[in-house]
Amino acid sequence: MKAKESIYLSKSLFIRGLQCRKSLYLHKFHPELRDEVSEAQEAMFQSGREVGTYARRPFPGGIEVPYEDLSLEEQLNLTGEKIKRGARILYEPAFSYDNVFVKTDILRKARQGWELYEVKGSTGQKEVYLDDIAVQYYVLKGAGIRISKASVVYLNKQYVRNGDIDPSALFVIEDVTQTVDRQRFVADEIADMRKALGKRVPDIDIGKHCTHPYDCDFYGHCWQHIPEYSIFNLDGRGRVKPFDLYRQGIVDLRDAPKEILSKKQNIQLESFLQKNEYVNKVALKQFLDSLWYPLYFLDFETFSCAIPAFSGTRPYQNIPHQYSLHYLKRKGARLGHREFLAEPNIDPREELAGNLVSEIPDNACVLAYHASFEIGVLKDLAASYPRYRKKLQRIVENVRDLEVPFRKKAVYHWKMNGSSSQKYVLPALVPQLSYEGMEIGNGGMAVQAYFRMCESQDQSEIEAIRKALLDYCKLDTLGMVRILERLREMG
Ligand code: SF4
Numbered sequence: 001m002k003a004k005e006s007i008y009l010s011k012s013l014f015i016r017g018l019q020c021r022k023s024l025y026l027h028k029f030h031p032e033l034r035d036e037v038s039e040a041q042e043a044m045f046q047s048g049r050e051v052g053t054y055a056r057r058p059f060p061g062g063i064e065v066p067y068e069d070l071s072l073e074e075q076l077n078l079t080g081e082k083i084k085r086g087a088r089i090l091y092e093p094a095f096s097y098d099n100v101f102v103k104t105d106i107l108r109k110a111r112q113g114w115e116l117y118e119v120k121g122s123t124g125q126k127e128v129y130l131d132d133i134a135v136q137y138y139v140l141k142g143a144g145i146r147i148s149k150a151s152v153v154y155l156n157k158q159y160v161r162n163g164d165i166d167p168s169a170l171f172v173i174e175d176v177t178q179t180v181d182r183q184r185f186v187a188d189e190i191a192d193m194r195k196a197l198g199k200r201v202p203d204i205d206i207g208k209h210c211t212h213p214y215d216c217d218f219y220g221h222c223w224q225h226i227p228e229y230s231i232f233n234l235d236g237r238g239r240v241k242p243f244d245l246y247r248q249g250i251v252d253l254r255d256a257p258k259e260i261l262s263k264k265q266n267i268q269l270e271s272f273l274q275k276n277e278y279v280n281k282v283a284l285k286q287f288l289d290s291l292w293y294p295l296y297f298l299d300f301e302t303f304s305c306a307i308p309a310f311s312g313t314r315p316y317q318n319i320p321h322q323y324s325l326h327y328l329k330r331k332g333a334r335l336g337h338r339e340f341l342a343e344p345n346i347d348p349r350e351e352l353a354g355n356l357v358s359e360i361p362d363n364a365c366v367l368a369y370h371a372s373f374e375i376g377v378l379k380d381l382a383a384s385y386p387r388y389r390k391k392l393q394r395i396v397e398n399v400r401d402l403e404v405p406f407r408k409k410a411v412y413h414w415k416m417n418g419s420s421s422q423k424y425v426l427p428a429l430v431p432q433l434s435y436e437g438m439e440i441g442n443g444g445m446a447v448q449a450y451f452r453m454c455e456s457q458d459q460s461e462i463e464a465i466r467k468a469l470l471d472y473c474k475l476d477t478l479g480m481v482r483i484l485e486r487l488r489e490m491g
Pocket residue numbers: 019020021022023024026204205206207209210211216217218219220222223
């Protein structure tokens with residue numbers, strides 16, 4: 001029993017254990033089974049660090065207890081020493097109690113005791129943050145620190161940058177003191193986690209907890225028995241509860257019970273069983289008749305930052321830095337192409353908006369894939385640049401969504417595997433056009449490449465990235481052209 005009680009835990013291990021005891025166990029004893037950290041996740045961690053730095057500004061003059069180069073013991077000693085010497089604000093102070101180690105983002109001395117601030121890079125409050133603070137509360141209280149107030153600090157999604165960042169307006173500070181003093185709950189969970197860690201790998205099957213509250217990084221390991229075409233790929237939900245089916249032993253798509261499937265799901269199942277494509281000619285014609293010439297195919301690439309990078313932008317606002325535009329001036333005309341890619345490290349929006357409105361005629365039908373995204377970007381541009389507003393609004397009115405026939409199941413190919421996204425539709429309908437072998441193969445990679453281009457000082461590297469970005473975005477709109485051609489053949 002003693003040995004189990006002494007198993008070391010930290011704040012992040014506690015949160016992991018709350019989500020799934022198996023994840024906690026695997027993290028401790030089989031870290032080699034974890035999924036690889038993607039470049040996009042790395043960027044998210046980096047963004048979290050940036051948010052943390054800005055969040056300190058309303059609490060100036062604090063003393064930092066750094067992670068780097070200090071052992072846990074040294075961090076604890078340094079924290080104790082600073083408090084003893086009368087420090088009033090600490091960044092990342094370390095505490096331990098009951099062999100649970102925590103670092104607190106910001107700790108401020110007030111008249112009644114210490115105020116604890118947990119900084120998050122999101123734009124709203126979440127249930128899991130309360131657990132995060134509850135374990136800190138438990139440890140700090142146990143370590144003899146009197147907490148008078150506990151708060152979550154997160155980004156204000158209404159904040160619009162105007163010149164320099166105003167940290168007091170950028171963040172929302174929400175007092176959660178009343179909900180985080182849960183000593184019994186935390187102590188019981190810790191005891192149970194240690195019990196789980198002292199045995200064999202917990203017998204926990206996959207479930208909704210694999211993606212809630214966080215995407216688990218053992219997903220690849222635990223889900224490897226699920227085939228590529230499974231009940232988890234059924235389009236929409238309706239009466240189908242995939243985990244209920246799974247628990248009844250139904251996993252493969254071909255075993256899905258037809259009688260409980262929706263109409264769209266039955267189309268998906270039938271197409272899969274027959275390995276063919278389904279076409280509802282009436283619905284498809286309706287869609288094709290809604291298009292006209294001149295016909296423009298538009299795709300934006302954007303990036304977003306937790307801390308607004310430019311005046312007039314909000315946290316996580318999509319900033320367009322690139323577009324590709326294929327066009328057909330009339331039926332049977334030669335396919336034309338225009339494109340734009342901003343120079344690195346500038347606010348790209350005004351130049352991009354100016355180019356775009358000069359290239360798309362007012363009377364053009366503008367086709368986008370998953371058009372709500374393009375419409376959102378166009379509306380933001382219209383709000384920011386009054387001189388282009390009318391033309392941008394006209395473009396918005398003329399946008400049509402190429403995803404519609406797939407979302408409505410007017411057309412379905414079995415290889416789409418329940419998805420209407422272009423990444424599934426294109427290879428299913430136009431297999432000769434592929435992202436395979438391209439230096440940039442998806443939107444996430446494109447964003448990271450753009451950031452790399454912004455950081456690079458090497459002209460040849462910048463040129464190589466530019467070319468890869470242009471090739472990628474061009475393929476997106478060329479893909480739309482080819483998908484529309486296939487739809488017309490089917491219609
Ligand atoms: S993938 Fe799911 S079952 Fe596996 S460790 Fe993670 S949360 Fe637990």
